[in-house]
Structure formats: structure tokens, C-alpha cells
Amino acid sequence: MFMRELFYYQNSMTSQFTAQVVRTGTEEARPYIVLSNTAFYPTGGGQPHDTGMIDEFKVVDVEKVDDEIRHYIEGNIDNLTGEHEVTGYVDWNRRFDHMQQHTGQHILTAAFVELFDFPTVSFHLGTELVTIDIATAQVTEEQLAQVEKRANEIVLENRPIETKWVSKEELSNYPLRKDVSVDEDIRLVIIPDFDYNGCGGTHPTSTGQVSSIKILSTEKMKKNTRISFVCGNRVLSQLAMRKHVLSNVARQLSVPEENAADALRKLFNDIKATEKSLDDAQNQLLEYEARELVEAGRATEVVAASFENRTVQALQKLGRAVVSQMEEGICLLVADNGDKLQFIAARGSQVDKSMKDISGAVLPLINGKGGGNDAFVQGGGEKSISANELLMEMQKLV
Structure with missing residues (x-):
């Protein structure tokens, strides 16, 4: 056949x-x-x-x-x-959806070529979105708006969509958007005076059946730009989804939908300000805690302390704060964090002893791993001994 x-x-x-x-x-x-x-x-x-x-x-x-x-x-x-x-x-709903999306792709692609000479290099019809990759590294919002407007003009004009089977010799009679890759059974899909393209897909009989085309987003893809869009009934589905999300956000912010973006922006700014204030307060508390540890360890020039549920990042901050106030001292901190132990060892600027000697000796005791340099090390491992026992072993090495 x-x-x-x-x-x-x-x-x-x-x-x-x-x-x-x-x-x-x-x-x-x-x-x-x-x-x-x-x-x-x-x-x-x-x-x-x-x-x-x-x-x-x-x-x-x-x-x-x-x-x-x-x-x-x-x-x-x-x-x-x-x-x-x-x-x-x-399944007509699936078929008609595919025809709307595929024809919308033809129209959008032709609009990019007509207005800006940006050819399409690839096309993907997904279950929710359709994408085309156009041969340009950058496309502006203004260009996208112009292309979308032009594409929807073609839809609203309800132009006929024609199909023709032609021979390779007859191709020269048509202003094709791109070269045809086959030599036989060549089928053209034509939107008169707008788009002439070799295509084997299914399409409706007129552009009006596409209903509408909406560009949703862009993404840089190496030297090209990926355009995500939807057509026809998918526009309504996307609108319903976005309306639901916007209504939910507005309701939680207790503002009208049109003010949701400003309210969300203010909320984020407030959160950032609160986080900064909290971080400043934590740093001040850390400085006070470091001073108390330094005073307690001044006689021996060794600060040694164990904690529960302190992250290694918190130990690192506290250790650096201690040795910045104790140039001739050493700081040893251990944390019991549930099923694991973590520690740091730091030295002041006037101390010669390498902290790597300490970590190298105690890591095997907890089957742990660590890293650092001569001035500052950190590590962690299994809770095979208690935090205080680990701290005592570290003190023996100072």
C-alpha cells in the first residue's frame, strides 16, 4: 500500500x-x-x-x-x-491534542523564521509541554512577544492547512522552510503564504483548530535556545493549573491575586532580614562562648570541650573563634551527634604542633575520615567510644 x-x-x-x-x-x-x-x-x-x-x-x-x-x-x-x-x-482526544501541538509547532517555527530568521533545529512533543530548539544563543522577551503575537494571528485568520504529495523534482516549486530529507513519498504540509514544510505528521484542516499558542519559558541549550510552549486545550490546562497555584499562594499570603508577587517578594525580604539578624546573634553568642572557653583554658593553653548535637560546621566556627583569641593555645572540640562523633582540632598562630598528628591518631579509634592541614583539622566517625573518651585521647596527644 x-x-x-x-x-x-x-x-x-x-x-x-x-x-x-x-x-x-x-x-x-x-x-x-x-x-x-x-x-x-x-x-x-x-x-x-x-x-x-x-x-x-x-x-x-x-x-x-x-x-x-x-x-x-x-x-x-x-x-x-x-x-x-x-x-x-x-482515541480522539489524544489524536486531536497531538494535531494541535504539532500544527502549533509549524506555526511558531515559521513565525521565528519570518520575523527573525531563527530556524528550528529540533522539536519534541511531550505529554504536557512542547519544545523547539531554535538556532540562536539568545532571544529577548520582546522577540518572544512578537513571535507569539504573529503565531496567534495566523491561528485567528483560520487559514486552510493543505497537504500535497510531490516528487523530488517538484520541490523547487515551493518556498520550503527547510530541506526535505527523503527522496520518495514526499508530503508537504502547507499554510498558504506562510509556511511550506515537508512533514509526515497529522494536522487539522485549518489553523483555527489550533485555538491558541502560548510560549511558557526559554532555556539556553549550548548555542541554541529551547522554547517551551503549549497549544489548544493545553493552554486551558496550563491556565487552570497556574490559576490554582496563584490562588493558593494569594490565599496563604492573605492578599488579592494581583498583589501576590509583591507580597511574596516582601515575605522573602523579611525572611532574609530575619535570617541575617539570627546569624548575627548566633555569631555574637559564639564569640561569648569562645571567650568563656579561652578563660577556662588559659592556664594550660588548651581548650577542650564536648557537646551534643553540634554540627561540624558549628565546631569549626567555634574553634576558629577560640584560636583567634588564643595565639599560643590549642582548641579541641568533640560533638556527639546521635550515631556518630565529630571533632575539630585547631592551633593558635604561635603554635608549631601539627593538628594532623592528632587527627591521624584518633581517626582509627572511631573508624573515621577527616581532612585539613597542620593548623586546623576536622573529622568524624562511628560512635565506638564516647565523646568524652575521644576528647581525652585527643588531649593526651597535645
């Missing part, structure tokens, strides 16, 4: 059809049916496959393998034989 005779090419709006079973088979434990003709579109050209039913069998995947289209189904196909007539039912 010639490709152009397939039901989904003869009329992309076909959702129900009858055909004969040509053969059945199994591929990697997946049963499939091959029909004399089909309206089920197989995965290809960036467009996902159709789903639906063939009689009582659920169609879960459709693929073109060599010269046949395989309908992968759920169920036992042993009773299906050649010439058996079946009825196919395409």
Missing part, C-alpha cells in the same frame, strides 16, 4: 474505520496486529503514536516497522486470523 492511501493521510480527522487483519505477531512478548489499512498514526517525525481500540483490544503503541504498521495491543490475539474484519477506534 502506498503511504498516501493510509486513512490518517487521506483524512486526518478520521477516528473510526474498518479494515482486515493482514497478520498478527509478537515482538519481545508484545502482541501486535497488522491491518490492511489504518487511521492509527505511528510514532514518527516528533509526533507520538495514537492509542485507542481495535474491536475489544486496547492499542497501547503503534510503530512503523519496515513497510508495515504494527498495532501493539493488550490481550490474546490467537483467534484473530487473516481477512478477519475489525473496527478501529482512535
